[in-house]
Amino acid sequence: MDRREFLKKGLLLGTGCLLCGTGLVSPSYAERTDAKTSASPKLKEASFYKKLDDGRVQCTLCPLGEKMKDGQRSVCKVRVARKGKLYVENYGRPSALHQDPIEKNPLYHFIPGMKALALSTAGCNLSCPACQNWEMSQKRVDEIKIFNLMPDEAVKYAKKYECGAISYTYTEPVIFYEYFMDLAKAGKSAGLKNCVVTGGYINPEPLKKMTEVADGFVVSIKGISDDEYGGVCPDVFSVIKNSLKIIKSAGKWLEVAILTVPTRNDDIDQLKNIAGWIKNNLGTDTPVHFSRFYPSFKLKNLPQTPVSLLEKIRKEVFSMGMKYVYIGNVPGHEGNNTYCHSCKKLLVQRVGFRILKNNIQGGKCGFCKTPIPGVWQA
Amino acid sequence: MAKKIVWALSGLILIIVITLGFWHLNSPVKTEAKSLDEMEKYKQAEKDVQSLNLVNGLYLSKEQMKQLLPIVEESAQLQKEGKEKLYKYITDSGETCILMRKQLLDKTDLTQDLKDKHNKTLSWGEEEKARYDDKMEELTQKARGVLNENQLVITKEYVACLIPQQSTANPERIGQAGGNKHIENLLEKARELPEETYQQLKPQFLEKVRRKVELHIKGKAEQDAFMAKVEETLDSVRNMTPEEFAAAKSQIIENLKPAMKTQEEDCLDENVKNYLLNPGMVEILKYKINKA
Numbered sequence: 286m287d288r289r290e291f292l293k294k295g296l297l298l299g300t301g302c303l304l305c306g307t308g309l310v311s312p313s314y315a316e317r318t319d320a321k322t323s324a325s326p327k328l329k330e331a332s333f334y335k336k337l338d339d340g341r342v343q344c345t346l347c348p349l350g351e352k353m354k355d356g357q358r359s360v361c362k363v364r365v366a367r368k369g370k371l372y373v374e375n376y377g378r379p380s381a382l383h384q385d386p387i388e389k390n391p392l393y394h395f396i397p398g399m400k401a402l403a404l405s406t407a408g409c410n411l412s413c414p415a416c417q418n419w420e421m422s423q424k425r426v427d428e429i430k431i432f433n434l435m436p437d438e439a440v441k442y443a444k445k446y447e448c449g450a451i452s453y454t455y456t457e458p459v460i461f462y463e464y465f466m467d468l469a470k471a472g473k474s475a476g477l478k479n480c481v482v483t484g485g486y487i488n489p490e491p492l493k494k495m496t497e498v499a500d501g502f503v504v505s506i507k508g509i510s511d512d513e514y515g516g517v518c519p520d521v522f523s524v525i526k527n528s529l530k531i532i533k534s535a536g537k538w539l540e541v542a543i544l545t546v547p548t549r550n551d552d553i554d555q556l557k558n559i560a561g562w563i564k565n566n567l568g569t570d571t572p573v574h575f576s577r578f579y580p581s582f583k584l585k586n587l588p589q590t591p592v593s594l595l596e597k598i599r600k601e602v603f604s605m606g607m608k609y610v611y612i613g614n615v616p617g618h619e620g621n622n623t624y625c626h627s628c629k630k631l632l633v634q635r636v637g638f639r640i641l642k643n644n645i646q647g648g649k650c651g652f653c654k655t656p657i658p659g660v661w662q663a
Numbered sequence: 664m665a666k667k668i669v670w671a672l673s674g675l676i677l678i679i680v681i682t683l684g685f686w687h688l689n690s691p692v693k694t695e696a697k698s699l700d701e702m703e704k705y706k707q708a709e710k711d712v713q714s715l716n717l718v719n720g721l722y723l724s725k726e727q728m729k730q731l732l733p734i735v736e737e738s739a740q741l742q743k744e745g746k747e748k749l750y751k752y753i754t755d756s757g758e759t760c761i762l763m764r765k766q767l768l769d770k771t772d773l774t775q776d777l778k779d780k781h782n783k784t785l786s787w788g789e790e791e792k793a794r795y796d797d798k799m800e801e802l803t804q805k806a807r808g809v810l811n812e813n814q815l816v817i818t819k820e821y822v823a824c825l826i827p828q829q830s831t832a833n834p835e836r837i838g839q840a841g842g843n844k845h846i847e848n849l850l851e852k853a854r855e856l857p858e859e860t861y862q863q864l865k866p867q868f869l870e871k872v873r874r875k876v877e878l879h880i881k882g883k884a885e886q887d888a889f890m891a892k893v894e895e896t897l898d899s900v901r902n903m904t905p906e907e908f909a910a911a912k913s914q915i916i917e918n919l920k921p922a923m924k925t926q927e928e929d930c931l932d933e934n935v936k937n938y939l940l941n942p943g944m945v946e947i948l949k950y951k952i953n954k955a
Contacts, residue, residue: 381840381841382906382909382910383840383841383909383910383912383913384910384911384912384913384914385913389835389837389838389839390837390838391837391838400914402910403840405840417836417838417839418838418839418840421840432905432906432909433906434906438906439910442906442907442910442911443910445910445911446910446911446914447914454838455838455839455840482838505838542837542838574837576836576837579833579836592722593955596724613836613837614834614836614837615722615834616720616830616831616834616835617720617721617722617813617814617816617817617830618722618813619811619812619813619814621813622812622813631812634812634813634816635813636813636816636817637830637834637835638835641816642812
């Protein structure tokens with residue numbers, strides 16, 4: 286190799302490295318799997334998207350409505366455009382898989398003490414600064430440890446380990462919509478309940494389809510401002526409110542969880558406004574959970590939510606007429622318990638996620654026989 | 664040559680002198696020299712930390728703390744008087760013993776006066792002890808009455824600690840992926856070890872577990888049964904796929920835990936007495952009431 290040839294090859298190599306480094310010709314996951322698009326279980330065609338005239342595809346799953354050209358990846362990190370089609374990379378590839386008590390969702394009026402096979406995949410269409418699962422939600426499938434678990438296998442394990450439900454939780458089930466739908470259908474056929482824990486940032490049509498196979502929902506509200514959801518998605522709270530109405534009108538069991546973050550959404554009046562909206566639109570039977578914030582992700586500088594604040598807001602929301610108001614993430618607090626809205630006696634005693642007493646009999650208060658809203662039987 | 668040896672020996676002596684000097688500064692003799700009052704202070708601080716770790720997990724309301732305060736104050740007064748009475752009892756009975764020894768050196772029996780004195784001290788001590796126990800029991804029940812159902816459970820299950828329990832400091836949260844990391848990590852390690860290493864390390868590991876099990880489970884047969892379960896669990900998790908292990912691990916961990924807990928007694932009253940009615944709680948409650 287003479288000097289000229291050495292310089293030429295060196296320059297080419299350097300340019301190549303530079304381009305790879307900037308991601309311009311990054312060997313992304315989508316391209317690595319390009320050759321096996323149709324056969325590989327790792328890529329599945331997305332359920333909600335449309336083809337645009339200019340060759341791009343537009344995702345219609347959530348209100349972001351991203352338009353993607355060939356090779357481009359979505360904000361949620363798991364959808365990729367390839368040759369005029371939109372594919373999902375997280376089908377059958379959960380990144381978290383556990384057995385959780387149903388209370389961890391938190392579903393407090395849904396067969397207390399039931400175990401659920403809980404799972405989620407990488408990615409999220411929101412980027413909430415208080416996310417406690419950001420190591421998964423803000424990553425691509427190829428950036429974290431994953432399992433290979435097709436729907437039939439997941440159902441098999443759920444049954445083997447005596448789970449009564451499958452919980453789609455931790456990150457955001459909306460972004461693993463295709464996996465959710467297949468798994469929920471398989472679970473339902475096997476007699477399992479399907480419980481969805483979501484931020485509710487989804488378009489009406491796919492959500493309606495979700496309600497056809499899901500039995501219970503927890504919608505997590507992080508605040509009313511877009512900043513609380515990472516500032517990526519516009520008008521988030523309006524979308525969430527619409528989702529809540531859709532779930533309610535579908536007749537599915539619904540509980541609302543509100544993460545109360547000091548200095549960001551801990552204003553009592555604002556929280557009362559949210560509770561007022563829930564009361565007027567979803568009814569006083571809807572359980573509302575005010576959860577304590579623990580420093581996490583981008584908000585490690587903030588303190589934990591004072592328990593006294595959670596107690597105050599719980600009291601206020603009770604006085605507004607809401608029947609079931611809970612305090613979350615404070616293990617052992619009496620705000621974890623369910624009390625009959627009529628006779629005020631202790632119905633379900635919870636310490637952490639453990640059930641110590643359950644005085645609900647046949648869906649009614651064991652003391653005064655008042656019907657208690659919820660799903661009480663498998 | 665001799666000069667060199669002298670220098671070396673001098674150096675060695677100097678090093679020994681310096682080392683001894685440092686050793687003396689930190690020697691246990693000095694610790695022993697600390698007054699009993701200081702030791703009492705440290706002991707009380709330790710007890711207060713244990714009380715705080717319970718109280719912080721109870722989330723007592725201001726009202727509850729106000730209700731508890733007079734009970735704790737009464738208990739503190741009772742314990743103070745109890746200590747004084749105990750001191751009086753030890754002194755009286757000790758003085759009697761000195762006289763008894765003196766008499767028994769020369770005689771085979773004691774004078775009636777001394778016997779009476781001893782019996783009087785003894786019955787006084789027993790009466791005072793019974794009165795103290797009754798009053799403490801009454802205060803314990805009063806303190807229990809201030810707590811709600813959940814706080815009673817937390818108090819009952821509390822195991823004294825200096826480092827706060829995870830359930831208070833950093834609990835497993837709603838929607839958070841993951842759970843009991845400690846046991847999970849142990850099982851993960853057992854899964855990852857090569858077969859040969861696993862077989863080598865297994866007996867040592869099981870021995871460690873057995874030592875802990877012996878503290879919690881009574882009866883050799885029960886201990887053996889539990890250890891067989893631990894060994895079977897370790898072997899079985901190694902044969903699971905990553906997916907099955909992930910799906911099963913919580914249940915595996917739960918199955919191992921209850922066996923450890925069944926032997927625990929109802930510690931509620933003991934914990935109320937030891938930690939809520941700890942005299943140091945007077946200051947703790949006053950501080951927390953002011954801050955609430």
